[in-house]
Amino acid sequence: MKIGILQTGHAPDELIETAGNLDQMFRTLLDGHGFEFETYAVLDGVFPTGPEAADGWLITGSKFGVNDGHDWIAPLEDLIRAIDTKGLPLLGICFGHQIIAKALGGRVEKFEGGWIVGRVNYQHDGKELALNAWHQDQVTKRPARARVLAGNETCANGILAYGDTIWTLQPHPEFNSEFIAGLIEKRGRGVVPDARLDAASEGLDGPVDSAKIANFMADFLKKERA
Template sequence: MKIGILQTGHAPDELKPTSGNYDAMFRKLLAGHGFSFDTYPVLDGVFPEGAEAADGWLITGSKHGAYEDHDWIPPLEDLIRQIHARKMPLVGICFGHQIIAQALGGKVEKFSGGWSVGHTQYRLHGAPVELNAWHQDQVVTRPAEARVIGESDFCANAFLAYGDHIWTSQPHPEFENTFVDGLLRTRGKGVVPDAQLNAAEASLDRPTDSTQIAQEIADFFKKVRT
């Protein structure tokens, strides 16, 4: 099964030698499940010919806001709607989670409650999971057809599903603790409040449930759909 990765951001240059770019993190996260991958750095204007270029799609995170004025965002939203209309499997993570909601009629904005950074506890399908987060933006109004499958006290729309063909997550299952440590140093200081940075740093020795989420994403892609 070929997964097309729609890359909407780049990892900090200082971290790429050890962690790789965003597409590489997903290739690592989903390794061993029998997928092949093609990457389309859409933020650099590189798009697939259409929705049929892959069997399933994944949209990465980004430092950009879904509501920002960038030339690549309208065609990405058009592609999302094409994928949705064909009921092809689509996964969105962080920015991907947000841009899918926006493209399908939801609203994304900077959350008045501030940032979520580092290890964060969620309830997914009613069970606790812990994943790394890095966001201030949130889906504040979900599309009419979206249903909540996971949340936290801080993020009411943390995991969304649309029918049986779209699965999205606000937190980052692909972010390992070492990468978050790098983000704290390269993108956190002066942006995220110091108290949150310190708390995130103190929790970096705790494991996450990324392997569990990787299995859920793999099962989602492989699901037989009529």
């Protein structure tokens, strides 16, 4: 099964050598599930010919915001709607989560409580789900079709599903604690309040459910649909 990775951001140059770029992180996360991957760096103007170019799709995170007005954002929204119309499986993570919501009629805004960084717990099916997060924007109004699968008091729309073809989440299952630590130093200082970064650093030793989410993502992409 071919998965098209729609890359909407780059990892900091200082972290790429050890962690890989954002698309590579998802290749690593989903390794062992039999996927073939092709990356389309949409932020650099590289787009697929259409939704049929892959069997399933994944949109990465980004340092950019969905409301920033970059010239690649509107074509990406068009592609999202085309993938949706075709009924192909689509995953979105952080920026991907937000741009899918925006493209399908939702609203994304900066969280009034500021940045959410580090290990975060979400309520999912009556249980806690722990994942690393790094965001200021979030989905504040869901598209009419979207249903909430997980959230918490600072991020009500943590995981959204649209029918059985689109599944999106605000946090980052592809980010391990080392990468978050790197982001704190390379992108966080001077942007995110130090107290919030320090608190995030102190919580990085806690376990996260990335492997569980990776298995779900793989199953979601591969499952048979009518």
